[in-house]
Amino acid sequence: MLIPVVLGISLIVFVLARVIPGDPARLALGESATPQSIEALRHEMGLDKPIYEQYWIYLKGLLQGDLGRSIRTNRPVLQDLLAYFPATLELTLVAMVMTILIAIPLGILSALRRNSLIDHLTRLGALAGVSMPIFWLGLILIYIFFYVLQWAPPPMGRLSILSSPPRSFTGLFLIDSLLAGDLSLFLESLKFILMPAFCLATWSLAILLRMTRAGMLDVLGEDYIRTARAKGLPQRLVVYKHALRNAVIPLLTVLGIIFGILLNGAVLTETIFSWPGMGRYVVDSISWLDYTPIQGIAIFAAVIYTLVNLLVDVLYAVVDPRIRLFKQE
Amino acid sequence: MRKNALVVLGSVIIAVLLAMTCAPRLFSSHDPIRIDLAEKLARPGVKHLFGTDSLGRDMFCRIVYGARVSAAIAISCVFISSLFGVFLGVTAGYWGGKTDDIIMRVMDLIMSFPSLILAMGIAAALGPGIRSAIYAVGFVQIPRYARIARSSTLYVKEQTFVTASISLGDKSHRIIMVHILPNILSPLVVQATLGLGSAILTVAGLSFLGLGAQPPMPEWGQMIAEGRSLIVSGEWWVATFPGLAIMLTVMSFNFVGDGLRDILDPRLRGK
Numbered sequence: 001m002l003i004p005v006v007l008g009i010s011l012i013v014f015v016l017a018r019v020i021p022g023d024p025a026r027l028a029l030g031e032s033a034t035p036q037s038i039e040a041l042r043h044e045m046g047l048d049k050p051i052y053e054q055y056w057i058y059l060k061g062l063l064q065g066d067l068g069r070s071i072r073t074n075r076p077v078l079q080d081l082l083a084y085f086p087a088t089l090e091l092t093l094v095a096m097v098m099t100i101l102i103a104i105p106l107g108i109l110s111a112l113r114r115n116s117l118i119d120h121l122t123r124l125g126a127l128a129g130v131s132m133p134i135f136w137l138g139l140i141l142i143y144i145f146f147y148v149l150q151w152a153p154p155p156m157g158r159l160s161i162l163s164s165p166p167r168s169f170t171g172l173f174l175i176d177s178l179l180a181g182d183l184s185l186f187l188e189s190l191k192f193i194l195m196p197a198f199c200l201a202t203w204s205l206a207i208l209l210r211m212t213r214a215g216m217l218d219v220l221g222e223d224y225i226r227t228a229r230a231k232g233l234p235q236r237l238v239v240y241k242h243a244l245r246n247a248v249i250p251l252l253t254v255l256g257i258i259f260g261i262l263l264n265g266a267v268l269t270e271t272i273f274s275w276p277g278m279g280r281y282v283v284d285s286i287s288w289l290d291y292t293p294i295q296g297i298a299i300f301a302a303v304i305y306t307l308v309n310l311l312v313d314v315l316y317a318v319v320d321p322r323i324r325l326f327k328q329e
Numbered sequence: 330m331r332k333n334a335l336v337v338l339g340s341v342i343i344a345v346l347l348a349m350t351c352a353p354r355l356f357s358s359h360d361p362i363r364i365d366l367a368e369k370l371a372r373p374g375v376k377h378l379f380g381t382d383s384l385g386r387d388m389f390c391r392i393v394y395g396a397r398v399s400a401a402i403a404i405s406c407v408f409i410s411s412l413f414g415v416f417l418g419v420t421a422g423y424w425g426g427k428t429d430d431i432i433m434r435v436m437d438l439i440m441s442f443p444s445l446i447l448a449m450g451i452a453a454a455l456g457p458g459i460r461s462a463i464y465a466v467g468f469v470q471i472p473r474y475a476r477i478a479r480s481s482t483l484y485v486k487e488q489t490f491v492t493a494s495i496s497l498g499d500k501s502h503r504i505i506m507v508h509i510l511p512n513i514l515s516p517l518v519v520q521a522t523l524g525l526g527s528a529i530l531t532v533a534g535l536s537f538l539g540l541g542a543q544p545p546m547p548e549w550g551q552m553i554a555e556g557r558s559l560i561v562s563g564e565w566w567v568a569t570f571p572g573l574a575i576m577l578t579v580m581s582f583n584f585v586g587d588g589l590r591d592i593l594d595p596r597l598r599g600k
Contacts, residue, residue: 008438131579133530135537136553136572143560143569154561264445268534272557282446283538286453298450302442309441 007059009302014055014295068292072285077296080281086171087158088270088277092262093172094197099205099258107212111220122209129206134265138199138272145195152195155273159188196273200265204258211254256312260305339584342577349396359390362545370559373566380566382555388566391547392574398548399529399578402463406528407521409467414474415517421475422482423505433479436472444469445534452540459532459548462541466531470524477520481513488512515593519586526582533575549575 061068068077110119138155145152158173159165166176166185174193177185270279278297285293349356365385373380379388421432439447448465455461485491485508494504533550535541542548544555549571556568 008434009441012438127580127583128576131526131530131583132576133533133537133550133553133572135534136568136575139553139557139560139568140572143565147561147563147565260443263443267445267449268537271538282449286449287539294450294453298442298446301446305443306441 009299010059011055014058068296070285070290070293072288072290072293077293080293081278081296081300084276084278084281087275088266088279090158090172090174091193091197091200091269091275091277092259092266094174094193095201095204095262095265096258098197098201099208102201103205103208104212107209108216110209110213111216114217119213123213126206126209129202132202133268134199134203135268135272137202138196138269141195141199142272153192155195157274157276158192159185160192163188196269196275199272200262200269203265204261207261208254208258255315256305256309259308263301263305333588335584336588339581339588342581343585346396346400346578346581349393350400353390353393353397356393357387357390359387361386361391361394361547370564370567379570380564382552382567383559388552388570391552392549392570395547395549395552395571395574396578398459398542398546399575402459402532402548403525403528405463406467406470406532407524409464410470410524410528411474411517411521413468414471415478415513417471418475418478419482419505419509419513422479423486423501423509429479432475436475439469440472442469445531448531448535449538449540452535457540457543459536459542459546462532462535465535466528469531470528473520473524474517477516478513481516482509485509485512519590519593522582522586522589526579526586529575529582530579 069075070077070080073080106122110122113119142152142155146154153160163185166173166180166182169176169179173189174186177183177189266277267279267282269275270277271283274280278300282294282297284290285297363386365381368377368381368385368387369383371377371381371385373388377387377389379392381387382391417432417436421429448462448469451465451468452461455464488508491504491508494508529549532541533548533553536548536550537554539554542551544551552571553568556564556566556571559565559567
């Protein structure tokens with residue numbers, strides 16, 4: 001299942017790159033290059049071969065993990081990606097945690113207290129969250145919390161300019177600083193990641209909130225809930241044991257979508273907060289017209305996204321006993 | 330009743346935006362692209378309702394003219410997506426079999442990219458500019474319309490009036506035109522309304538990154554980009570108001586879209 005998808009992705013990306021007007025060799029060598037050196041580089045890059053042969057070379061390279069070379073950083077793209085990936089991963093993970101921790105309880109509360117003030121406010125907030133541009137929200141947050149209130153650190157990356165990053169075990173500063181036993185570094189990393197993560201989380205938060213609320217409302221109307229209540233079970237038990245479990249199952253499918261949303265948002269959020277992650281890498285590559293990394297990232301992102309969705313499918317089968325039993329037949 | 334209030338509010342805002350699109354001079358007598366360095370970075374006040382940017386252009390005026398740009402963007406994107414999407418979806422749903430498989434596989438492939446990243450790739454390939462952004466966003470949204478069109482087509486195809494039509498010997502394209510298309514409209518209209526908002530958001534994002542609208546075009550996302558460096562020096566109004574405009578616009582489309590969904594859905598089920 002994964003293989004045809006990756007093949008298709010590589011094809012799309014390859015075609016896109018070839019559609020670009022302009023000669024990559026000339027771009028690489030600059031304005032003052034002689035025609036001979038351009039021709040030489042073209043030959044070296046294999047650009048004078050027929051197109052299907054180029055694609056075959058590209059594919060072979062992909063399978064070996066060769067995503068090409070970035071003109072801007074002069075390093076292999078794969079190396080660049082692996083260097084920048086942990087930052088994005090950390091941001092995305094914290095955002096996901098925030099999303100789950102805020103959206104699910106709030107969604108449940110909203111469903112339980114339907115049509116109350118809390119319900120209306122959260123729903124309006126969710127609608128606003130889905131409608132606002134993430135990069136704008138980031139700027140507003142920076143203005144309020146950094147410029148006016150001076151609570152937040154400057155939007156200049158993962159740590160203050162004066163600090164050095166912890167020894168790299170996972171690449172995630174929060175974990176690495178804890179592993180190194182450096183509490184102040186941990187707190188500093190936390191301080192720097194809070195605002196960008198919250199900003200990133202907004203969109204997925206809004207969506208998860210809506211879905212939780214809708215899911216809970218659906219489940220609360222079901223017969224077995226009424227039975228449980230009629231049996232005299234306390235409200236808490238009804239909610240946690242029966243309603244929540246069943247409402248959570250469809251939410252798992254949404255997790256895959258949420259991850260995609262977070263990947264999207266990461267590009268914009270990282271730009272605003274100068275976060276040294278993959279999103280920033282893409283944007284920088286674009287402004288330098290460095291197309292190889294863009295190709296590489298498109299493939300990377302698509303593969304990860306597909307993997308996550310596959311994972312969600314597996315999790316779905318694990319959590320919902322009905323699916324498991326059905327499969328056994 | 331509260332839902333209705335929101336739909337009305339959304340419609341009112343959209344009406345105001347339409348008015349701004351058609352008759353911007355009613356709202357502002359300034360020039361959106363004329364540079365006036367003497368007035369640069371003026372705070373919001375009586376003379377300039379939303380202040381001025383770093384080139385002295387009146388922000389309120391730029392936002393009003395930006396409505397026209399956003400309207401054009403939204404309509405173009407949705408037009409492209411729905412045209413191709415419906416065509417592909419109905420084809421897949423009506424003919425089924427291999428055609429269906431191939432089309433939906435391609436749609437799944439497109440959807441397997443995070444949409445902004447794919448749009449960025451396409452816009453970068455086509456060269457920076459508002460046209461590229463519109464094509465990119467239009468392309469990226471095609472699968473959504475295709476899926477809705479396909480599932481609705483599958484449903485309508487099973488109806489007795491279609492079976493009757495086929496047995497009477499009606500040609501396929503007539504069946505599609507006369508029976509299928511009118512009956513799959515409702516969910517598509519809902520998606521299109523919501524899609525108008527999301528097109529504006531995505532293109533604003535592309536413009537913010539430099540891939541969409543280029544200066545001096547008064548596109549709201551691009552205006553936020555211009556205001557970005559000014560935030561940390563305290564000139565908040567350059568970036569804030571365009572963002573508010575985007576938010577209000579997209580919210581309005583969402584209100585109206587949700588309202589439409591509520592109106593159209595029960596009726597669908599009743600059929």
